[in-house]
Amino acid sequence: MYSPIDPIQKSQLFLDLIAARQEAVSGNIANMDTPNYVRKDIEFSQYLNTMNSNLETKLSQKLGPSGVMEPQSRALSAEDELAIMQKNSIIYAVAARQMSNTITEIKTVINVGKA
Numbered sequence: 001m002y003s004p005i006d007p008i009q010k011s012q013l014f015l016d017l018i019a020a021r022q023e024a025v026s027g028n029i030a031n032m033d034t035p036n037y038v039r040k041d042i043e044f045s046q047y048l049n050t051m052n053s054n055l056e057t058k059l060s061q062k063l064g065p066s067g068v069m070e071p072q073s074r075a076l077s078a079e080d081e082l083a084i085m086q087k088n089s090i091i092y093a094v095a096a097r098q099m100s101n102t103i104t105e106i107k108t109v110i111n112v113g114k115a
Helices: 007-030 045-051 054-063 078-114
Strands: 040-042 069-071
């Protein structure tokens, strides 16, 4: 299990997982009419559980059991895939804000150290 300590690494992992999930969902939408296509998804709760934050813990409880791309047995539905994509976009916005806050905190520490 990967458990980053550095807040930049945490944010980077979070953003990478979100991007991978977006790619999987986009592939599902693109292949909806492909015969015998098997839906794929990325669930990353096990990574988020290691990040020791209330936000990540809450997200991990909603997002699923593992951090790998897995074939899914349920049928493809454009509405479901678009809803997943929208949720993923919201999660991305939260992760990007978290990265921005981390960078701001680091800048503050550097500036205080100069004084």
